[in-house]
Every structure is written in structure tokens, then in C-alpha cells.
Amino acid sequence: MTTPTIELKPSAHPLSDAEREAILANPGFGRHFTDHMVTIRWTEGRGWHDGQLVPYGPLSLDPATNVLHYAQEIFEGLKAYRQPDGSVATFRPDANARRFQASSRRLAMPELPVETFIEACDVLVQQDKAWVPAHGGEESLYLRPFMIATEVGLGVKPANEYLFMVIASPAGAYFPGGVKPVSIWLSEDRVRAVPGGMGDAKTGGNYAASLLAQAEAAAKGCDQVCYLDAVEHKWVEELGGMNLYFVYGDKIVTPTLTGSLLAGITRDSLLSVARDLGYESEEARVSIDQWQADSANGTLTEVFACGTAAVITPVGTVKCNAGEWQQSGGEPGEVTVKLREALLDIQRGVSEDKHGWMHNL
Numbered sequence: 304m305t306t307p308t309i310e311l312k313p314s315a316h317p318l319s320d321a322e323r324e325a326i327l328a329n330p331g332f333g334r335h336f337t338d339h340m341v342t343i344r345w346t347e348g349r350g351w352h353d354g355q356l357v358p359y360g361p362l363s364l365d366p367a368t369n370v371l372h373y374a375q376e377i378f379e380g381l382k383a384y385r386q387p388d389g390s391v392a393t394f395r396p397d398a399n400a401r402r403f404q405a406s407s408r409r410l411a412m413p414e415l416p417v418e419t420f421i422e423a424c425d426v427l428v429q430q431d432k433a434w435v436p437a438h439g440g441e442e443s444l445y446l447r448p449f450m451i452a453t454e455v456g457l458g459v460k461p462a463n464e465y466l467f468m469v470i471a472s473p474a475g476a477y478f479p480g481g482v483k484p485v486s487i488w489l490s491e492d493r494v495r496a497v498p499g500g501m502g503d504a505k506t507g508g509n510y511a512a513s514l515l516a517q518a519e520a521a522a523k524g525c526d527q528v529c530y531l532d533a534v535e536h537k538w539v540e541e542l543g544g545m546n547l548y549f550v551y552g553d554k555i556v557t558p559t560l561t562g563s564l565l566a567g568i569t570r571d572s573l574l575s576v577a578r579d580l581g582y583e584s585e586e587a588r589v590s591i592d593q594w595q596a597d598s599a600n601g602t603l604t605e606v607f608a609c610g611t612a613a614v615i616t617p618v619g620t621v622k623c624n625a626g627e628w629q630q631s632g633g634e635p636g637e638v639t640v641k642l643r644e645a646l647l648d649i650q651r652g653v654s655e656d657k658h659g660w661m662h663n664l
């Protein structure tokens with residue numbers, strides 16, 4: 304398999320400093336994109352080829368392009384952080400690259416070499432470095448690598464052509480309220496993913512499948528949906544775009560990876576960060592009955608959601624068919640806040656990177 308070297312074709316008309324600074328002053332999430340993007344093609348018999356960094360802009364696709372009909376698509380999400388010395392580093396890009404390969408296998412797509420994935424992210428961040436927000440705040444540059452099937456035709460089969468791309472977007476808080484606790488609807492009937500399905504792949508279809516339940520949750524006044532397992536409808540899996548953690552005093556517990564939830568990189572990192580801070584951390588099955596009972600008897604002290612976009616977001620109100628309750632009095636819990644700061648400090652380069660997670664550019 305060939306590893307393409309990415310050819311640089313930078314924009315002759317990047318946004319002016321003033322326009323970029325105006326965006327960086329209030330980036331929101333996923334609303335603005337940097338001046339460039341990376342594209343790499345894959346063709347059967349030829350492998351990966353034509354790696355390029357080009358000005359950000361629309362794609363031209365034949366209406367019969369495979370991905371538009373059968374959703375053969377995967378994506379990733381990772382962030383670049385401004386370091387105290389002004390340099391830039393990404394967080395665990397190798398982990399994203401490996402998960403991207405796992406998603407490729409599940410969707411019958413070609414695997415991009417880990418080093419090519421990292422190189423593509425590096426090239427884009429280097430080129431658009433001015434778009435990485437200032438050090439010290441909550442903002443970062445969110446990178447969105449993705450791959451689509453580009454073969455033209457309506458046959459249902461793995462495509463013989465693909466396009467891999469990386470785009471980048473300056474990111475502030477994913478939830479408009481910042482670290483304000485979010486409310487959760489426990490979905491006891493609609494499921495996100497099934498055993499043997501593709502719940503542990505990062506593919507657009509999983510997000511499409513989550514939208515109706517998300518709209519129903521919003522109608523009930525909730526910010527997010529918590530999905531349960533598809534067989535017994537009782538075991539907690541994850542939210543539409545975040546994993547969950549339950550805090551029992553000095554122990555944090557996250558649902559076991561069953562194959563129908565995403566193996567979050569933030570989730571994985573927190574298992575270690577928690578131990579570094581002197582907490583216990585473990586993976587276990589958690590039922591909704593246990594969730595409700597342990598909240599009522601006070602042993603479950605905090606609940607939080609975690610993910611690249613959401614960082615760590617406390618859970619406040621929880622609603623389900625049986626009623627509703629509040630976690631940690633509806634305020635961000637102490638352990639949640641400590642873990643959040645500890646993780647952000649590693650990412651912002653102000654505390655020791657003892658796990659070797661930061662990739663300096």
C-alpha cells in the first residue's frame with residue numbers, strides 16, 4: 304500500500320487576519336471552517352494516491368455517487384490545542400487513526416495507514432495554524448477527518464473508489480451553556496445500535512439513527528438522549544455523541560464496551576487520568592434501575608458525559624418514563640470538575656504529559 308506525500312496547494316485568498324480573529328472571538332461549534340482542507344483518494348488496484356492540501360471549498364459529486372445513497376461513510380473528531388509556548392499539539396491522533404481503521408473495516412472501506420492519517424492532520428494544522436485559538440481558554444481547533452465512497456453507481460457493494468478528507472473548525476463549547484449541567488432523556492424504546500450492528504464504528508448512519516430520539520428528547524425539555532442496550536432495554540450505553548461516567552464517591556465507572564457503543568478516546572483517557580488523581584476507575588455494566596436507585600440512596604454522587612467535542616459535561620436532570628431526578632443537586636460535581644481540569648491541563652500543555660498523549664507539531 305502506498306503512502307502518499309501530501310502536495311501543498313495553498314489558497315491565494317485566505318481569510319484576512321481581522322476576519323479570522325472575529326470568528327475566533329466567538330467560534331461556537333462546527334460553524335466556521337479554516338482556509339484549507341486535505342484530500343487523499345483511494346482507487347482499487349492503485350491504493351492511496353493524490354494527497355493534496357487545497358483551499359477549503361465545495362465538492363462536486365455525481366448524483367449517483369455511492370455515499371449519497373448507501374451511506375458508506377466514516378469520520379473522526381480530534382482537537383489541536385495551543386501550548387503555552389505558542390506551539391500547537393494534537394491529542395492522541397494515533398488513537399483516532401486506529402479507530403478510523405476499525406471503522407473502515409466495519410464499513411468495508413480501505414484502511415488509511417496510521418501515519419498518513421496523522422500526516423494529513425499535521426499538514427492541515429500547520430497550514431492553518433493561525434486558526435488555533437489562543438492558549439489558556441476552553442477553545443481549540445477541532446479536526447474532522449472523514450472518508451466517503453465516491454464510486455458512481457447504484458449497485459449495493461463496497462465501492463471501488465474513496466475520498467479521504469480532513470477539514471478543521473475552531474471550537475468553543477459544544478453546549479451553549481458551557482459547563483452548565485445538561486439534562487438527559489433515558490430512551491427506553493428507541494435504540495441507537497444493536498448487537499452485531501455498527502454502534503462501535505464512527506459512521507454517519509449512527510448519528511442519523513439518533514436524530515428522532517434526540518428531537519423527542521428536546522420536546523421533553525432535555526438536551527441529550529441516553530441510549531440503552533437494544534435487547535433488554537435496561538443497560539446504559541451512551542449518549543448520541545458522548546460516553547457516560549458514573550461517580551461513586553472516589554470511584555468512577557463507565558459502561559463496558561459491548562460492541563454497540565463507541566470506544567471514546569476521552570473515555571479511555573479518563574480511566575487513566577482518574578487513577579493519576581487517586582480515584583479508582585472501572586468499566587462495568589450499569590442498569591437504569593441501578594442508576595435511579597443509587598441516585599436516590601446517595602451512593603451515586605455525580606454523572607458526567609465525555610467526548611472530544613463535549614470535553615466533560617456534567618449531567619443535571621435525568622428524565623425517564625418512571626419520573627425524573629437530579630444529579631448532584633443540578634450543579635457540576637467536584638470529581639467531574641477535577642477530572643475536567645486535569646484532562647484540559649494535559650491538553651493545554653500545562654501539566655505533565657505522563658502518558659505521552661500529546662503530539663507536538
Ligand code: PLP
Pocket residue numbers: 380541542543544545546565566567568569570609610611612
Ligand atoms: N460516543 C459517540 C457516539 C461519539 O460520537 C463520541 C464522539 O466522538 C464519543 C462517544 C466520544 O468519543 P471521543 O472521546 O473519542 O470523542
Ligand code: COI
Pocket residue numbers: 379380381543544545610611612613
Ligand atoms: C466528537 O466529539 O468528536 C464527535 O464526533 C461528537 C459529535 C457529536 C460532534
